[in-house]
Structures are given as C-alpha cells and as structure tokens.
Amino acid sequence: MLYIADNLKWLRSKRNLSQQEAADGMKLPLDRYKKYEYGKNTPPAETLLIISRYYHISIDLLLTVDLRKTPIDNLLQLEDNRIVLPITVNNEGQNLVEIITHKAKAGYAAGGYADFTFMSQLDHISLPWLNKNEKYRTFPVDGDSMPPHNSKSYIIAKYVEKLGDVVDGKTYIVITTNNEMVYKRLNKNGKNTFTLNSDNTFYKPYEVKFSEIAEIWEYAGSLERENFKPEHFSADSLEGIIRKLQGDVMEIKERMG
Known part of the structure; x- marks a missing residue:
C-alpha cells in the first residue's frame, strides 16, 4: 500500500498550507498537485524527489509509511533525506x-x-x-x-x-x-x-x-x-603462532624490498 496521498495532505496541513501554496512551493501546477493529493495519480520519480526535498522527508517514508502514525521527528535523518528505517x-x-x-x-x-x-x-x-x-x-x-x-x-x-x-x-x-x-x-x-x-x-x-x-x-x-x-582463545595456539610468523615475514620482505 502506498501512503503518498494521505502523507501529502498531512504534511501540508502540518505546515498550515493551502493546496495552492503547497503547489507553488514545489513549482507544480495546482491541478496536477491535486491529483496526487486525492490519490488519482502517483507522482513520478522526478516529482517525488521535488516533494522529498520540499518537506525534507525521504521518498521511502513518503511512499510506504503512514506519517500520521509515525513519530518522524525521532527518526535518524541522514544526508539527502535518507533515513535508517524506523525502530x-x-x-x-x-x-x-x-x-x-x-x-x-x-x-x-x-x-x-x-x-x-x-x-x-x-x-x-x-x-x-x-x-x-x-x-x-x-x-x-x-x-x-x-x-x-x-x-x-x-x-x-x-x-x-x-x-x-x-x-x-x-x-x-x-x-x-x-x-x-x-x-x-x-x-x-x-x-x-x-x-x-x-x-x-x-x-x-x-x-x-x-x-x-x-x-x-x-x-x-x-x-x-x-x-x-x-585454543581458539589462546594466543599461544599453533594457528596463532603461524599467522604471527607469516605477518612478520611479510613485513620483513616489504622492508627489504
């Protein structure tokens, strides 16, 4: 299930914006924006990127998480609005x-x-x-x-x-x-x-x-x-000794070469 339509309404209302103001802020035609918010169309990739940057919300969240029920302010925000998935x-x-x-x-x-x-x-x-x-x-x-x-x-x-x-x-x-x-x-x-x-x-x-x-x-x-x-935990195990010798030999060879 995609939550983009509900999320657009919720994000806009959280900022107290009209549909016209939201569309203008994203430089989208009003009639096209309304179709996204009413669920008649799903925004293409380039438009999702515009919305993501406008609201500073990852595309992951816009599409797949019901933001009305998710405390997004507590999520770990990374570069480019990427997030670590919610806990x-x-x-x-x-x-x-x-x-x-x-x-x-x-x-x-x-x-x-x-x-x-x-x-x-x-x-x-x-x-x-x-x-x-x-x-x-x-x-x-x-x-x-x-x-x-x-x-x-x-x-x-x-x-x-x-x-x-x-x-x-x-x-x-x-x-x-x-x-x-x-x-x-x-x-x-x-x-x-x-x-x-x-x-x-x-x-x-x-x-x-x-x-x-x-x-x-x-x-x-x-x-x-x-x-x-x-013996796995022993520094004196045969395996550990062999590996240590191999490392020492490689280091000596590099110094000589």
Missing part, C-alpha cells in the same frame, strides 16, 4: 532487528541500506535485552580477521549517527561508499580518517576516509553458530 517492536514491545545474511551482504553494501524494498524483505529477530530507543541490525562476519568471530558468526550492532561518537579501540561494522562491509577495530588518527585494525595480526591495518563511510554500527553483541574450543 520497530513486536507485540511485547521488544526490539525487532533486521538480519543481513551472507547472501544479502553484497546487496546491502551496494546501497540496499537506502532501499526500502530491499530492507523490508529481510528477516527479523527479537532480542529483548536491546534498548528500544536505539536502532540495531545484525551483520555477517567474513573470514578470520577478528577472532573468535568467523564466517559462522553474526554481529549485533547499534547504529552510530555521528562519526565523532566512534570510540578508539572499540569494534564496529563499517559500510563504505565503495560497497564494502567489514568488521574491524577502529581508531581515529586526526586526519579525517579511521584506521581499521584486525585482531588477527596476520591482517595489516588500513585507513578509510570519513568521506568514504556510508554507515557505522557499533558492536553490541554477537550470535555464534560454532562451539569454540579453548
């Missing part, structure tokens, strides 16, 4: 968390986070201990760069609205404008960049500019599908 709860008032699976990871990183249709098709999980006033999502882990988590792990993460809220040394899910999704330990280096560190020293740190970051989510817990053995 939803089940009948018991528990937070519902979207699950980004390994299969959905590439699509999410490539812009699915801004696509209402993509996000609405994801499965959800209810986690009663999460703060109902915060936005959470669950992300898959790839590889072995952040032990003890591996490709059978999922990170539960809380949305970080401002890059300045990132705390050095904590772990985060980072979504970049280069369509990457990684789980790393972050550090600010004072040059409008973050250094992304792996807990597995075999993987070298690297930098990402603030301007290259689409989203950051702070670690809030994890879901594990593997029963870890004690």
Whole structure:
C-alpha cells in the first residue's frame, strides 16, 4: 500500500498550507498537485524527489509509511533525506532487528541500506535485552580477521549517527561508499580518517576516509553458530603462532624490498 496521498495532505496541513501554496512551493501546477493529493495519480520519480526535498522527508517514508502514525521527528535523518528505517517492536514491545545474511551482504553494501524494498524483505529477530530507543541490525562476519568471530558468526550492532561518537579501540561494522562491509577495530588518527585494525595480526591495518563511510554500527553483541574450543582463545595456539610468523615475514620482505 502506498501512503503518498494521505502523507501529502498531512504534511501540508502540518505546515498550515493551502493546496495552492503547497503547489507553488514545489513549482507544480495546482491541478496536477491535486491529483496526487486525492490519490488519482502517483507522482513520478522526478516529482517525488521535488516533494522529498520540499518537506525534507525521504521518498521511502513518503511512499510506504503512514506519517500520521509515525513519530518522524525521532527518526535518524541522514544526508539527502535518507533515513535508517524506523525502530520497530513486536507485540511485547521488544526490539525487532533486521538480519543481513551472507547472501544479502553484497546487496546491502551496494546501497540496499537506502532501499526500502530491499530492507523490508529481510528477516527479523527479537532480542529483548536491546534498548528500544536505539536502532540495531545484525551483520555477517567474513573470514578470520577478528577472532573468535568467523564466517559462522553474526554481529549485533547499534547504529552510530555521528562519526565523532566512534570510540578508539572499540569494534564496529563499517559500510563504505565503495560497497564494502567489514568488521574491524577502529581508531581515529586526526586526519579525517579511521584506521581499521584486525585482531588477527596476520591482517595489516588500513585507513578509510570519513568521506568514504556510508554507515557505522557499533558492536553490541554477537550470535555464534560454532562451539569454540579453548585454543581458539589462546594466543599461544599453533594457528596463532603461524599467522604471527607469516605477518612478520611479510613485513620483513616489504622492508627489504
């Protein structure tokens, strides 16, 4: 169901505008605007963009959310009027968390986070201990760069609205404008960049500019599908020693070369 007609009426009334004033403000012919508000026509993409910018409301919300029943002032507003989807709860008032699976990871990183249709098709999980006033999502882990988590792990993460809220040394899910999704330990280096560190020293740190970051989510817990053995946590395990030696050899080769 599309809510664009009802939302146009509600947004206009909230500003105490007449239909003529709203149409003039968006530089639309009055008769065409009335058809949108009466539900006779659905605005095309270019008109939706005009409406979105006029009311500072994302197209997602204009089309798919009944704004009369949604506290939009409390939603997380991003650039270009994009939003993080509203926080939803089940009948018991528990937070519902979207699950980004390994299969959905590439699509999410490539812009699915801004696509209402993509996000609405994801499965959800209810986690009663999460703060109902915060936005959470669950992300898959790839590889072995952040032990003890591996490709059978999922990170539960809380949305970080401002890059300045990132705390050095904590772990985060980072979504970049280069369509990457990684789980790393972050550090600010004072040059409008973050250094992304792996807990597995075999993987070298690297930098990402603030301007290259689409989203950051702070670690809030994890879901594990593997029963870890004690050696997974031991710094003296054979695997850990081998990886450390491999990293040292690579570093020596780079220095010599």
